[in-house]
Amino acid sequence: MPPTPRRSTILEVARLAGASKTSVSRYFGEERDRLSPSLQARIAHAAGTLGYQPNQMARGLKGGRSKLLGMLVADIRNPFSVAITHGVEQACRQYGYSLVVCNTDNDPEQERQHLDLLGAYQVEGLVVNASGSPERQLHTFISQGTPIVLLDREVDHVEAEVVGLDNHLAIDMALEHLVDQGYQAVLYVSEAPQQSSTRQKRLARFNHTTEQLGLIHSSSLLANSDGTATLQALSDFLATHQQHACAVLCGNGNATLTVTRLFQQLDLSLGKIGLMGIDELEWCALISPGITTLAQPTDAMGKTAVQCLMHRIAPHASSMPAALSFSPTLIERGSTQR
Incomplete structure (x- = not known):
């Protein structure tokens, strides 16, 4: 050798x-x-x-700075997580920092282990897309002077900036669009809201706004990846409301993918039965006649999360962002054109 x-x-x-x-x-x-x-x-x-x-690691530790930021992602397979991680990484690079990403797979135990790991790496700041309630460990980081930003999901009893979508506005925009297109009955499909403040807020807002708009409405929670329970819920909803123009609103990208497969399985016509999703996915434009979505500004959200951290780490290098809550962009396609 x-x-x-x-x-x-x-x-x-x-x-x-x-x-x-x-x-x-x-x-x-x-x-x-x-x-x-x-x-x-x-x-x-x-x-x-x-x-x-x-050896940048050795140089950083010698000077008390690792030049590392940590990021916890609840589910790296989620298209939102992929997009937001890209935005965070780009912003880190602009500030001369490297990013350590840990995927928790929505497992609170993995989340605790990853937080211990990030602590050992002496990260200078932490972006947290929580899957559980890691209050104790996050308080440890805060007590040690490590700044934290919560991404998309809140954590009870942890005071930190929360960067994410304006969930109330997103649901209101979606329902107003469906009403404008003539739909009268809407089924909301979401992943289970436990452990996710975002899902809880969207589901609660859906129930509130449909009541305000006088829409017929129901909801279905995805219990498994094949959507068996939602298949039955969708079939029952359409059968019950045959006399009304029906639509399905999906709470995130994973729900949109599952429901699109169910539409194909049931041979439902997109548009005649409306379909709309929160989160823009690349394939949404490829499914004829295209699926209407609300796109999140993931790059701007990721940049804002890092900017919040940098304002705490080096106030002279970055000002505090003016806004932490973002508006979605409506991308209208044929799936909501009756």
């Missing part, structure tokens, strides 16, 4: 550049601007020639 290549050292870079070790350290740290342009050029050339890469 060939020998493992040896890592170049900061001292070797300094010798080749004709500079001090302190200058090289400043070049790879936050004091690069204190060096002259010619010295910076010599150090860059020397580092490139030697293939030198600084």
